[in-house]
Amino acid sequence: MLEFVDRPDCPPPAAQEVLVDVRAIGVNRADVAFRSGHYLVQPSPPCGLGIEGAGVVRAVGAGVTRFTAGQRVCILPGFLQGGAYATYATAGLFPAASLIETPGGLDDRQAAALWVSALTAWGALVELARLAPGDFALISAASSSVGLAAIEVARAVGAIPIATTRNPAKVAELLAAGATEVVVGDHSAVAGPISDITGPAGLRIAFDPIAGRFAEALVPCMGEEGIIFIYGGLSDEPTRFDRRAMIAKGISLTGYMLGQVLRRPERLERGRGFVLDHLEKGTLTPRIDRSFPLASAAEAHRYMESNAQLGKIVLTV
Amino acid sequence: MLEFVDRPDCPPPAAQEVLVDVRAIGVNRADVAFRSGHYLVQPSPPCGLGIEGAGVVRAVGAGVTRFTAGQRVCILPGFLQGGAYATYATAGLFPAASLIETPGGLDDRQAAALWVSALTAWGALVELARLAPGDFALISAASSSVGLAAIEVARAVGAIPIATTRNPAKVAELLAAGATEVVVGDHSAVAGPISDITGPAGLRIAFDPIAGRFAEALVPCMGEEGIIFIYGGLSDEPTRFDRRAMIAKGISLTGYMLGQVLRRPERLERGRGFVLDHLEKGTLTPRIDRSFPLASAAEAHRYMESNAQLGKIVLTV
DSSP states (O other): OOOOOOOOOOOOOOTTEEEEEEEEEEEOHHHHHHHTTOSSSOOOSSOOOOSOEEEEEEEEOTTOOSOOTTOEEEEOOOSTTTTTTOSSSSEEEEEGGGEEEOOTTOOHHHHTTTHHHHHHHHIIIIIITOOOTTOEEEESSTTSHHHHHHHHHHHHTTOEEEEEESOGGGHHHHHHTTOSEEEEOOTTTSHHHHHHHHGGGOEEEEEESOOHHHHHHHGGGEEEEEEEEEOOOTTOSOEEEOHHHHHHHTOEEEEOOTHHHHTOHHHHHHHHHHHHHHHHHTSSOOOEEEEEEGGGHHHHHHHHHTTOOSSEEEEEO | OOOOOOOOOOOOOOTTEEEEEEEEEEEOHHHHHHHTTOSSSOOOSSOOOOSOEEEEEEEEOTTOOSOOTTOEEEEOOOSTTTTTTOSSSSEEEEEGGGEEEOOTTOOHHHHTTTHHHHHHHHIIIIIITOOOTTOEEEESSTTSHHHHHHHHHHHHTTOEEEEEESOGGGHHHHHHTTOSEEEEOOTTTSHHHHHHHHGGGOEEEEEESOOHHHHHHHGGGEEEEEEEEEOOOTTOSOEEEOHHHHHHHTOEEEEOOTHHHHTOHHHHHHHHHHHHHHHHHTSSOOOEEEEEEGGGHHHHHHHHHTTOOSSEEEEEO
């Protein structure tokens, strides 16, 4: 259930907290999963929703030196607080550590659409897998905001992004977004075309939010010591570890989530540097598919569930 | 089927080949699996058997400069040649690249019992996982030669080896072999005791040749970004990837085999240095459980299948 509640005005920020007037909110697949009880943690209503936003600092608590009133900030509070720092709001209190100064040149909607997808892709492809020039990187469900960011991150390090989608209508846009190749199909159809593209080198990584039979179908496409990152469960099917094939090539099936970046300050700092660097170079760009007013958040969720989007869905306040 | 065949005398070694009089052979679980058709590659009889041995160089082929007749060598030809370079023989031709000078102080039986187990453990624990001081390392089926080597490798880098066994009679010997703790039980019993030992840190790695329900039981014991190495399939059961738990902690289920070390010369060189260094320090020791004459190889295989051993089973010529 998604419902709007009038709350009393926010109390003043406590130590290390910042009160932010929220201007735009990035809608993430995790929000939909959390709302519907399919996320890693269960909601205990009433609770807030939203892990990404942008706005303007109204007030700062004791000990906060990096931010001042009037400053534009991005909000990246992570998820495991179970909605305590929700961004689906007109204003909210956030830990200073969860804020990043809004990069110059981005409007609020773009600022709310940048970090979750870019850091999610960076954490797996660069920080953990150390993707290198010439590596083949499979990006499945590639028209999501994270998928599009992963295409750009792969390109940024000189790797070769291969996108998959079930929807033939998205091929041209995925190529335009930077995919070197686009493979259309479900679990039964993708393995052959992927292996035709990579040849014997195989995939260095697959970056997959689908899991189930789709992830299983990728195993024969992997190269030596390839990594299949599973960062979602769109398929809702179990995923079997194909022991013989995985041992023969030293393949990993690796769970992954953005929290692995957000929970480690030194890692978040490296990711922030990468994103800001490539934002400036133009190799990373927030891609907004469609905006809704905050009051239409339910409609925005239904739109995400339709899988019609290509890029980020944003709410504006 | 295991059968002895008289072959015509070996031809002289070709370029980059060495003719070795085999004196001792290390029996590995992979030999048993290959013989019975359960290995990653299928035997196509008649074919040889054996991936580890020690002996004396009889002759060298053109271009071989590292070895000379009369020199004692260890033989480590790997497996994927499907028995072409089998060590279950009185003499054989081997690629010079698969030979290592026998370390001083080791007799032939010890020399035949050292490398497969030590390098298998080193490759996963040190080279791939970069196990660090204070890390908890679970070593299951710990009384195998690889398990015992893994206990020593974990200790050598300052990590804390936790051994598991189904056989209570092996506890004292596993503690004597260097395990900090020994947990007795099957998949239904080990998770609680392991988590009691590690506390919230959890396991940095698990090094598991069992797979199936045993590997699944380890998932809740893993720490953040822990790695479950699967290097065998003793259980013969399927292994499910527990998506939610693996994503929440960024856990990997990683196939692994010694070939990942043997196929990469620079990696093999690092592993060789580690093993020689710790052999000299006394922190790594080949552990022989029992020797059989080569003619009793079938009996040696049956003994391995009984799981009564603690350490290496060796054949002598």
